[in-house]
Amino acid sequence: MNFFEHQARARAQSRRMLLLFALAVIAIVAAIDFTVLIALSGSSRGAPPPAGPILVWTSIIVLATIAVAGLFRTASLSSGGAAVARALGATLVSPDTSNPKHRRLRNVIEEMAIASGVPVPQIFVLEQESAINAFAAGYSASDAAVTVTRGALDKLTRDELQGVIGHEFSHVLNGDMRLNIRLMGLLFGILVLSLIGREVLTWAPRSRDRDSRGGGIVLIALALLVFGYIGVFFGRLIKANVSRQREYLADASSVQFTRQTSGLAGALKKAAGITAGTRLQGVNGEEVAHMLFGDGVGYATLFATHPPLVSRIRRLDPSFNPGQLTELGTHWNALDYRPEDEESAIKSDFAATPAMSVTPAAMLTRVASPSDDDYTVARDLHRSLPEHWLAAAHDEGRALDTVFALLVQEPPELRERQLQKIASDWGTPHRAGVEALLALKNELHAVQRMSLLAVVLPTLRRRPREHLLRFIQTITELIRADSRIDVFEYCLGRLLRDQLDDVLAPAHVRSIGSRRLDSCRDEVIGLFAVLAEKGNSDVEAARRAFLAGINGLFPRDAIQYTPPTDWIVSLNTALDVLDELQPAGKLLLVEGLVKVLAADGRITLDESELLRAVCGALHCPLPPLLGDAI
Numbered sequence: 001m002n003f004f005e006h007q008a009r010a011r012a013q014s015r016r017m018l019l020l021f022a023l024a025v026i027a028i029v030a031a032i033d034f035t036v037l038i039a040l041s042g043s044s045r046g047a048p049p050p051a052g053p054i055l056v057w058t059s060i061i062v063l064a065t066i067a068v069a070g071l072f073r074t075a076s077l078s079s080g081g082a083a084v085a086r087a088l089g090a091t092l093v094s095p096d097t098s099n100p101k102h103r104r105l106r107n108v109i110e111e112m113a114i115a116s117g118v119p120v121p122q123i124f125v126l127e128q129e130s131a132i133n134a135f136a137a138g139y140s141a142s143d144a145a146v147t148v149t150r151g152a153l154d155k156l157t158r159d160e161l162q163g164v165i166g167h168e169f170s171h172v173l174n175g176d177m178r179l180n181i182r183l184m185g186l187l188f189g190i191l192v193l194s195l196i197g198r199e200v201l202t203w204a205p206r207s208r209d210r211d212s213r214g215g216g217i218v219l220i221a222l223a224l225l226v227f228g229y230i231g232v233f234f235g236r237l238i239k240a241n242v243s244r245q246r247e248y249l250a251d252a253s254s255v256q257f258t259r260q261t262s263g264l265a266g267a268l269k270k271a272a273g274i275t276a277g278t279r280l281q282g283v284n285g286e287e288v289a290h291m292l293f294g295d296g297v298g299y300a301t302l303f304a305t306h307p308p309l310v311s312r313i314r315r316l317d318p319s320f321n322p323g324q325l326t327e328l329g330t331h332w333n334a335l336d337y338r339p340e341d342e343e344s345a346i347k348s349d350f351a352a353t354p355a356m357s358v359t360p361a362a363m364l365t366r367v368a369s370p371s372d373d374d375y376t377v378a379r380d381l382h383r384s385l386p387e388h389w390l391a392a393a394h395d396e397g398r399a400l401d402t403v404f405a406l407l408v409q410e411p412p413e414l415r416e417r418q419l420q421k422i423a424s425d426w427g428t429p430h431r432a433g434v435e436a437l438l439a440l441k442n443e444l445h446a447v448q449r450m451s452l453l454a455v456v457l458p459t460l461r462r463r464p465r466e467h468l469l470r471f472i473q474t475i476t477e478l479i480r481a482d483s484r485i486d487v488f489e490y491c492l493g494r495l496l497r498d499q500l501d502d503v504l505a506p507a508h509v510r511s512i513g514s515r516r517l518d519s520c521r522d523e524v525i526g527l528f529a530v531l532a533e534k535g536n537s538d539v540e541a542a543r544r545a546f547l548a549g550i551n552g553l554f555p556r557d558a559i560q561y562t563p564p565t566d567w568i569v570s571l572n573t574a575l576d577v578l579d580e581l582q583p584a585g586k587l588l589l590v591e592g593l594v595k596v597l598a599a600d601g602r603i604t605l606d607e608s609e610l611l612r613a614v615c616g617a618l619h620c621p622l623p624p625l626l627g628d629a630i
Helices: 003-043 051-076 081-087 100-116 150-155 158-173 176-203 212-258 262-273 309-316 322-333 360-366 372-384 387-394 399-407 412-426 428-438 446-460 465-479 487-504 517-534 539-553 567-578 583-597 605-617
Strands: 122-126 134-137 145-149
Touching: 003 051, 003 176, 003 212, 051 176, 081 122, 081 134, 081 145, 100 122, 100 150, 100 158, 100 372, 100 446, 122 150, 134 158, 134 176, 145 150, 145 158, 150 158, 158 176, 158 212, 158 262, 176 212, 212 262, 212 309, 262 309, 262 322, 372 446, 387 399, 387 428, 387 446, 399 412, 399 428, 399 446, 399 465, 399 487, 412 428, 412 465, 446 487, 446 605, 465 487, 487 567, 487 605, 517 539, 517 567, 517 583, 517 605, 539 583, 567 605, 583 605
Parallel strands: 122 145
Antiparallel strands: 134 145
C-alpha cells in the first residue's frame, strides 16, 4: 500500500468513523428525547405538553451540547501536537540538549525526518513514566510532536528506539494523527452529556417530599448520565476498532523505515517482558490511548486499542516463544541503557552514497515511504552536517541566522544589502551571527541545505507567532533583493512558507482534498511547463519533457508546450490549487512530474530540490534525491 492508497484509506476510514459516531449520537438523542417526554408527562398535572416542540428543542439542545463540547476540545488542541504532549505533562527536549539519552532520541528522529522528507517534529519525554511507550500527535507533519516515555529511553537500544520512532512516523506520514484528534473531540462531546447528568444529580433535591417536577429533572439527569456513558461505551468500541488495524500497518511501516525487524520486535518484547509494560501510571492515558505505541490504559479485549503484544511480535518474529519473556524480563527490569558514547562524533560521507532510481514507479513508492537507500542517505546527510551549522540550527537564538545565511549571496553589493536588511529587521547581533556562518559557508555542501532546513524548523517553532510572521516577511525580501529568484531561493522560500503556515494554523491544514484531476487541467499544464523549462537547457528538450508528462495525464488532448512567461506566478498558482486534489489525482500528478524531470535520464540538484518543494506543497513528502546532484 503506497502513500496515496493510505490517504484514500484514511479518508474512507474517517467517513466510516463519522458515520458510526453519527448513528451513536442519533441513538443518544432519541433515547434522551423519549426520557424527556416521559419526565414531562409524569410531572404535568393537566394535559400533557405537545410532543413535537419538545422533541425538536430537546434534540437541538443535546446536539448543540455534543457539538460545542467536541469543538471546544478540538479547539484546545488547535496549536498542534505539542498541545497534546503538554496536556499529559511531557517535557520538551531542547534542540541543543546535552543529555545523552535525549540526544540519541533527537538524532534518531532527525534522521527519520530527513529520510521521509518532512520537518523534524517537536520532541517530548514523559519523564515520570517507566513504561515503554510513545505517541505522535498533530494535524500535519509540520506541526507534529513525538513523545516517548522515560522507560523507552532507559530500556531500549538505538535500533529498538528506531523501531518505535519508525512506528510513530508512519502515523505522521499516513494521516493518522488528524483522525486521532477528531476521535478525541467526538468522544469528549459525548462524555460531556454524562458529566452534565452527574452534576445535576449531585445538586438535585434529595428530600422525600420533592415535587413531581424535581423528580422529572432527576429522571432527565439520570438519562443524560446513563445514555452519555452508553454513548462513550460504543464510542470506545469504534475507537478501538479503528486503532487496532492501524497499529499492524504502523508496525509494517516501521520495519520498512528501519530496514530490519529486530529493532521493533526487540522493543515489543521488552514492553511485554518488563514489569512496567506499556501502561502509563502518572497520567490519564484514556484520551490518547488510541495514539500510543502500546496499550497505555490496560483495556479489556473488547476495548483494546492495540492488538496483543505477542500477536504483534509474532508477525515480526514467527519463531518467538512467549515463555521466554519471564526469564528475559528479569534481566530487562534491571537494565538501564546508557548511550553516552553511542552518539558522539559519528560522521559520514554522503558523497559516497550511490545514485538512486528516479523512474516514476520507483518515486511513487517512496512518497512518504522511505526505502533502505533513503534511510542510508538521510543518516549520512544528518551525520555529515557541519558542526557549527548544526549547532546554530539547534540554538533558538541562532536558528534565524541559519536560514538567513543560506540566502545571503554574492556579489558584495547584494550581500551588503541583504545583511543591512537583516540588521534592520532583527538587529546587529543577528547580522553578526549570519556573517559568522557565511565565513564557514564552504563547509556546507549544496545538497545539505534542505536537510539543514528540516532540522531548523522545530527550533523556529518555539518563537512567538509575531516573530514567525516577521521572519517570513524578511525571508521574502531577502529572496527578492536582487530582483530575480533562482530555483534554490524559490524552493527554500516555498517550503518555509508552507511549513510555517501549517505551524501557525495547524487545524486548517487539509492534506486530503476533493478536487478531480481533470478539473485542474490548466494548473497541471502550468506546473509541467515550469518543470520542463527549469530542467532543460533548450526549448526542444523542454518540449519533449513536457509532453512526456502531460500526454500521460491527458492523452486525448493535443496540448502544446508554451514556455511560462512568469514561472514564479505559474508555479504558485498551480500548487495552491493542486494541493486540493484527491489522493488518486495526486498519485497521477506525481507520476507525471517525475516523467517530466527524468525525460533526459538524469536529475540535477535544482530538479531534485524543485521536485521536493512541489511535493511538499502538495503534502506528499519526498525523501532527498541525490542522483547527479553530487
